[in-house]
Amino acid sequence: MSTQFIDDLVAAAVRAPSADNSQPFQLQWDGRALQIRHAVRHPEYNVFGPDSHATLLSIGTLVETLQQLLTANGVTATLQWGSPDGQPYATLVPDSLPAAFTPVSAVLQRHTNRQPYRRDALVPEVLAATGTLAEGGNRITLLQDGPGRKRLVDAVLRSAEARFCNRRLHEWLIGSLRRTPAEVASGDGLDVATLGLPPGGAMLLDFIANWRRMEFLNGLGAYKLLARSEIALIAQAPVLLCLTGPSSSEGVLAAGQLLARVWMQLNQHGVAVHPYYVVTDQVSRLHDGTLAAGFEDTIRAVEGDLARQLGLAPGERLQMILRLGYPRKPVAALSRRLPLAELFRKTA
């Protein structure tokens, strides 16, 4: 089989999105099968373990991206999921491989756009096509106007307040920032040029980087101000997308597949996409006991509101919120990826 094809396939597939661009995966090729395994990145500040919701969602996006690349290249492949908590997460076995890899624009062009969007509504055909996508019990709800949409923005506000009071999440964000050209070239984390920060935003991040100082400022209400700035754009977006579905590991992996599918489709239609993971994450933290102290009642109320509003059955959850709209301008910088040697290993 063509090794060059596999090299090119993996180089394109790692464009899949992951939480804070952490790339928590390694692909392994043994000459017959491509395994997707967990990779530990930055254990000094990482908050997402191998079976965390954020990691499983990211693995799902990678599987979807690989499948779309293979299909577009005319390759049929068998997908085997691993055991829910074990490794590898998944294995793809292609039937045969062509000599040359054809790049796929939907994969290469998908990106996060954190800039303000135009206010005009999305083309109805695009909305209709988006709303019908589903995978493994996961579905999509689109909120445009009305009280439901307002309540969702309020859920983001309350969750962001809890998030800015959480020491480990603060250290994860600060650790993930990449400012200098050398840091950006390292290929992971959040290049500050992709964050769409207002003037002075990078300096503010520097100022609050130290947790002691942040804690002191939070005592004066800084977390409320920061949470308010967090909802400024989502409160104005023409459409909010909620991805909901089963809480099981299989359900979250499938949610990741659907996330990548809808994201690529929207970007191909010229619609900008900006994920807001904070609500999902705070609800996870409520259940695993890693919420900032004192926010339990707030986040329990957020979870209950969402369940009612989004019609969640027992065993279902919010997997992701996306802000959608037509971009005012293209993104200034695309985020990088780690060197392929850190993401890919060949054993044959």
Ligand SMILES: Cc1cc2nc3c(=O)[nH]c(=O)nc-3n(C[C@H](O)[C@H](O)[C@H](O)COP(=O)(O)O)c2cc1C
């Ligand atoms: C599970 C998950 C959670 C994410 N959460 C957020 C978020 O809360 N805010 C945000 O701006 N981007 C979020 N992102 C987007 C990632 O930061 C982004 O995909 C990554 O930095 C790579 O950039 P790219 O999408 O432009 O390729 C999330 C992505 C995933 C897969």
